[in-house]
Amino acid sequence: MGRSIAIVSGKGGVGKSVSYEEYISTSNGDALQIGPYIDSLIEKNPSSVKKVAVKLVDGSEEIFEVLDSPADLQVDSFIFSQQNQKLVHGISKPVCLMRKPAPKIVVKLVIEGDSVSVTPEHEFIVRREGKLQKVRADEIRSSRDYLLRFKQSELVGGEKRVDFQEVKGVQYIDYSYPFVYDFQITNNGGHFTHASGIILSNTSICANLGVALAQRGVNVCLVDADIAMANLSLLLGMQSSPITLHDVLLGEAGIQA
Numbered sequence: 001m002g003r004s005i006a007i008v009s010g011k012g013g014v015g016k017s018v019s020y021e022e023y024i025s026t027s028n029g030d031a032l033q034i035g036p037y038i039d040s041l042i043e044k045n046p047s048s049v050k051k052v053a054v055k056l057v058d059g060s061e062e063i064f065e066v067l068d069s070p071a072d073l074q075v076d077s078f079i080f081s082q083q084n085q086k087l088v089h090g091i092s093k094p095v096c097l098m099r100k101p102a103p104k105i106v107v108k109l110v111i112e113g114d115s116v117s118v119t120p121e122h123e124f125i126v127r128r129e130g131k132l133q134k135v136r137a138d139e140i141r142s143s144r145d146y147l148l149r150f151k152q153s154e155l156v157g158g159e160k161r162v163d164f165q166e167v168k169g170v171q172y173i174d175y176s177y178p179f180v181y182d183f184q185i186t187n188n189g190g191h192f193t194h195a196s197g198i199i200l201s202n203t204s205i206c207a208n209l210g211v212a213l214a215q216r217g218v219n220v221c222l223v224d225a226d227i228a229m230a231n232l233s234l235l236l237g238m239q240s241s242p243i244t245l246h247d248v249l250l251g252e253a254g255i256q257a
Contacts, residue, residue: 017098017180019106019117023195024183027074027091031195034181038097041067062101069094075183076150078191078199080125085132087125087148087162094183094192102180107137110169111147114196117173119180124148125191125199127164142167149197165198 018024020035042049042065050066077092108117109124120138125148128135135145146164183192191199210222247253 016122017100017119017182018122018194018200019102019175019180020177022116022118024200025076025193025195025197027076034183035177035179038067038099038181039179041070041097042099064101065099066096067098069097069183075185075192077185078125078150080132080134080191082132082134087132089150092185092192094185096184098182098184099179100182102175102178104175105172106175106180107140108169108171108173109137109140109147109167109198110142110171111149111165111167111196111198114198116194116196116198116200117175118200122200137170140167140170142169148199150193150199 018034022034023031024034024037025031045067048067052064052066053061054064071093074091074093077090079088079090080086103119105120106117107120107122108115118137120136122137123134124137124140126133126135126140127146127148128144132148143166145167147167148162149165150162185192194200210220214220248255
C-alpha cells in the first residue's frame, strides 16, 4: 500500500498584491507597469478571465479575476529558504495573473532613490539582525530592516547581482484605485522582482510540494487552511469551490468523503 500525505496550506498569496502604478522587472531587463498591463489583457480578451468568488472572514464576498500568463512573459524568480538562509534564482513564466479588489490603505516602503507600494500582507525578504527573514510590509521598520534587491550592474554587460537596501521610510497611504495586482509564480519560484530590483514575495510551495510527491507515486491530499481567502485551487488549474473552510467552521457546510 502506498503512503498518503496531507499537506496543509495556511495564509495564501491572495492578499499579497502590488498597487496599480508599480513596475515589474522581466527576465530580459524590461519593465512593465503591472496595473495597465493586466487591465489591457483583461480588456482584450474578457472571455479568458476566470472570476473567483472569495468569502471573507466577515461573511462578505469579493471577486478575483484570474487569467493565464502570456506565453512571452518571463520573470526572474527566486526560492528562499529561511531555515538554510539560501536564495536560488531562476526564470519562470507565471502560472497566472490576478486582479483583485483593493484595500483602502497600502504600505509604501521607501529606499534610496526608489519606493514600492503593496498591500499590508505582502511579504519581503529582509535582512534583520544579520539574518534573512520573510517579513510583512506592515511589520517592516525603517532604519532597521534592509530589503533584498536583485539588480543588474550599471557597467555595460554587467551581471545581475544581489545586494541590500536600507528601508528609509514606511508610509501608510490612501489608495483610490479599485484594484491591486499580482503574479502567481510557480516552477519552484516563490518571488518575483520589482523594477527597482526589490524582490517581491508570492509563494506556491504547498502546491509544488504536493505535485512533486504525487509524481513519486504518493497519494497526496492538499488542504488550503486560509480561512478567509483560500486560492490553492487556482494554482492547480481547478475550479474554485464556493464552499470554504470558513463555512465548515461556522457549521454552514459539512465535510463529505
